[in-house]
Amino acid sequence: MAWQSPNGLVHAMHSIRRAAQLRPFLQRSVISASPISSPSTPAGLRQRMSARGYATELEPVAAAPINLAEFQAKPARIVPASAAYFSGSPKFIDHMLKLEALLARYASLPTVSPSEAPRMAWFKLLQFRDVVGEPVPTKKYKALVKLLQRLNRINPSVAPEEVRSALSLFLRPGNPYGIKPAPATVDEQGRARGKGKRKASSAVVHLVEGEGEVLVNGKTLNEVFPRLHDRESAVWPLRCTSRLDKYNVWATVQGGGVTGQAEAITLAVARALLVHEPGLKPILRKAGVITVDARRVERKKPGHVKARKMPTWVKR
Amino acid sequence: MIVRQLCVRQSRQLRALPRQSRILARFSSTETTFQTPVQTPIAEPGSRLETPSPSVAVPEPVRSDANKDLDKGLARKIQFHSLGSDVTGVYLPKSLLKYPPKATDVTLEMLLASQTHLGHSTSRWNPQNSRYIFGIREGVHIISLDQTAAYLRRAAKVVEEVAARGGLILFAGTRKGQKRIVVTAAELAQGYHIFERWIPGSLTNGEQILGHCEKKIVNGLDDEMKIWQEELAKYRSLKPDLVVCLNPIENVVLLHECGLNNVPTIGIIDTDADPTRVTYPIPANDDSLRSVTLIAGVLGRAGQAGQERRLKEAREGRLTYQAMDKLSVPAEEKESPAGTPSAATTEEPTRKSRTKDEDDD
Numbered sequence: 001m002a003w004q005s006p007n008g009l010v011h012a013m014h015s016i017r018r019a020a021q022l023r024p025f026l027q028r029s030v031i032s033a034s035p036i037s038s039p040s041t042p043a044g045l046r047q048r049m050s051a052r053g054y055a056t057e058l059e060p061v062a063a064a065p066i067n068l069a070e071f072q073a074k075p076a077r078i079v080p081a082s083a084a085y086f087s088g089s090p091k092f093i094d095h096m097l098k099l100e101a102l103l104a105r106y107a108s109l110p111t112v113s114p115s116e117a118p119r120m121a122w123f124k125l126l127q128f129r130d131v132v133g134e135p136v137p138t139k140k141y142k143a144l145v146k147l148l149q150r151l152n153r154i155n156p157s158v159a160p161e162e163v164r165s166a167l168s169l170f171l172r173p174g175n176p177y178g179i180k181p182a183p184a185t186v187d188e189q190g191r192a193r194g195k196g197k198r199k200a201s202s203a204v205v206h207l208v209e210g211e212g213e214v215l216v217n218g219k220t221l222n223e224v225f226p227r228l229h230d231r232e233s234a235v236w237p238l239r240c241t242s243r244l245d246k247y248n249v250w251a252t253v254q255g256g257g258v259t260g261q262a263e264a265i266t267l268a269v270a271r272a273l274l275v276h277e278p279g280l281k282p283i284l285r286k287a288g289v290i291t292v293d294a295r296r297v298e299r300k301k302p303g304h305v306k307a308r309k310m311p312t313w314v315k316r
Numbered sequence: 317m318i319v320r321q322l323c324v325r326q327s328r329q330l331r332a333l334p335r336q337s338r339i340l341a342r343f344s345s346t347e348t349t350f351q352t353p354v355q356t357p358i359a360e361p362g363s364r365l366e367t368p369s370p371s372v373a374v375p376e377p378v379r380s381d382a383n384k385d386l387d388k389g390l391a392r393k394i395q396f397h398s399l400g401s402d403v404t405g406v407y408l409p410k411s412l413l414k415y416p417p418k419a420t421d422v423t424l425e426m427l428l429a430s431q432t433h434l435g436h437s438t439s440r441w442n443p444q445n446s447r448y449i450f451g452i453r454e455g456v457h458i459i460s461l462d463q464t465a466a467y468l469r470r471a472a473k474v475v476e477e478v479a480a481r482g483g484l485i486l487f488a489g490t491r492k493g494q495k496r497i498v499v500t501a502a503e504l505a506q507g508y509h510i511f512e513r514w515i516p517g518s519l520t521n522g523e524q525i526l527g528h529c530e531k532k533i534v535n536g537l538d539d540e541m542k543i544w545q546e547e548l549a550k551y552r553s554l555k556p557d558l559v560v561c562l563n564p565i566e567n568v569v570l571l572h573e574c575g576l577n578n579v580p581t582i583g584i585i586d587t588d589a590d591p592t593r594v595t596y597p598i599p600a601n602d603d604s605l606r607s608v609t610l611i612a613g614v615l616g617r618a619g620q621a622g623q624e625r626r627l628k629e630a631r632e633g634r635l636t637y638q639a640m641d642k643l644s645v646p647a648e649e650k651e652s653p654a655g656t657p658s659a660a661t662t663e664e665p666t667r668k669s670r671t672k673d674e675d676d677d
Contacts, residue, residue, distance in 0.1 A: 133528065
């Protein structure tokens with residue numbers, strides 16, 4: 001090609017000479033390309049650009065293939081892991097934004113009333129703080145739980161898998177609402193055990209089939225409760241079901257006063273009776289003896305005489 | 317009467333079966349009904365409406381109440397979606413958020429429609445803003461939209477260049493209702509967002525406040541690399557390379573910290589704000605969410621363009637910024653961090669764009 005004409009011969013010689021001049025540069029460029037930290041344009045490219053002459057005279061050297069594997073293996077910079085980095089609580093905000101996006105997407109799905117929604121045990125605040133490792137304030141966590149509950153109200157038959165998996169991230173380990181106490185049974189000696197509380201008293205009753213004897217802390221009912229009303233109320237579950245002469249009651253009761261002790265025994269007897277005869281539940285419910293009275297003495301407040309009583313106004 | 321009949325016959329709404337009675341009721345006077353001419357087209361729309369139903373088909377056997385509700389809703393949507401007139405040229409509240417314009421597409425009409433021109437009551441003005449103010453209308457300063465557009469374009473350029481050089485861009489808008497705006501802009505620009513309170517000291521006392529937040533090492537293509545984890549945990553907290561503040565009046569502390577740390581800032585400067593607090597002011601209304609949406613959207617789009625450019629270069633094997641070489645930088649050496657694109661790299665674009673802008677002006 002180039003050898004065929006005298007002019008071409010001159011050009012070809014010229015190009016060989018230039019190539020010889022370039023050789024040290026080329027060698028150096030190979031060396032300088034080896035260190036990892038050369039992010040700028042490849043050295044070979046610069047060489048070619050500076051040594052540009054006639055298009056025909058220098059045999060164009062194709063650039064070395066990009067070694068993408070090497071490029072990818074080079075660390076380039078440090079960036080925050082989350083877009084909410086500068087807020088100081090990136091994980092919490094990421095969770096929040098994710099749930100909000102889910103809700104926006106599925107807001108039109110039919111919902112059920114809160115009472116019909118599946119009962120979920122969300123993280124307690126302290127547990128959640130441990131999980132995300134950030135000091136999440138109470139108010140913000142409440143907002144998150146509100147979002148969770150709204151998502152949980154989506155009708156379970158149409159709730160998308162995406163929502164279900166997102167909600168499961170916020171569940172406490174184990175299933176607190178799945179733990180059911182074992183049903184109480186009559187023991188081998190024919191005793192049914194029931195516990196009851198009222199005011200500051202607590203009673204434990206053992207109920208056995210018998211002739212209607214009642215012992216409270218080893219004493220008879222008359223000795224323990226001088227007032228008729230208390231005696232009546234202590235055995236009211238048996239009386240209202242007319243089982244007074246069919247069971248013996250062995251009760252231990254402690255704490256509180258006479259009324260509290262009597263009514264604690266009521267609850268305990270009713271519960272023990274239910275173990276023997278579960279069919280009595282509607283009657284006992286109606287008689288009001290298996291309803292727990294959770295009222296306790298209200299605490300005294302500073303500035304008050306009692307829990308709520310204020311000191312009398314004095315003019316001076 | 318004849319005219320009425322014609323109208324009814326030609327209207328598109330007639331094609332919907334359930335609506336027919338309502339329309340008739342509206343047009344009906346004392347006469348009861350007209351049977352023949354109107355009733356004829358009914359059979360056709362019925363069949364037309366049935367055709368799209370396969371797409372809605374929900375498995376037949378399990379039909380809970382919820383499914384039924386869903387079906388009803390979808391069916392109604394399909395039934396009525398194609399009906400009615402096409403309303404155009406109206407304000408759709410979410411369109412700005414969903415499809416923010418590019419800086420080159422921003423027109424003065426768009427700015428006007430987004431209420432960017434409305435300043436504050438004249439008594440509350442900051443005289444330093446006089447060069448951005450066009451005039452007074454009903455006791456309110458009107459911002460010059462020419463200026464707004466020019467400054468917005470300059471700010472967009474800054475955001476784009478910083479993004480193209482791998483800088484960390486922080487969008488901060490802590491007012492009520494700015495959350496979606498800030499998050500959307502940050503998502504577009506692959507930046508960072510703050511929509512709650514700026515914790516004072518996040519820059520000046522970053523170790524304490526951001527120390528527990530996770531960082532990661534990425535390569536030129538933004539893929540995470542699991543190397544040097546122990547050193548990374550001990551590494552100093554990061555600082556943004558550009559802060560876009562949508563409500564500078566409330567974020568004085570943020571801007572102050574940025575000033576102390578030599579972090580350039582972009583801010584929406586209303587007529588009552590101090591324009592010297594930010595590096596690149598955008599004179600505009602910061603009280604209207606619509607105005608803020610437009611401006612944040614434009615900046616987010618610019619950031620997106622910059623990131624795309626950077627990643628394109630990276631795919632060709634070039635880095636647009638100086639790569640970190642080692643992570644052995646001691647935590648106390650804070651002046652010349654080798655890891656992030658440092659002040660040297662981020663200041664270059666800013667200076668460049670500033671000179672360019674001065675040339676434009």
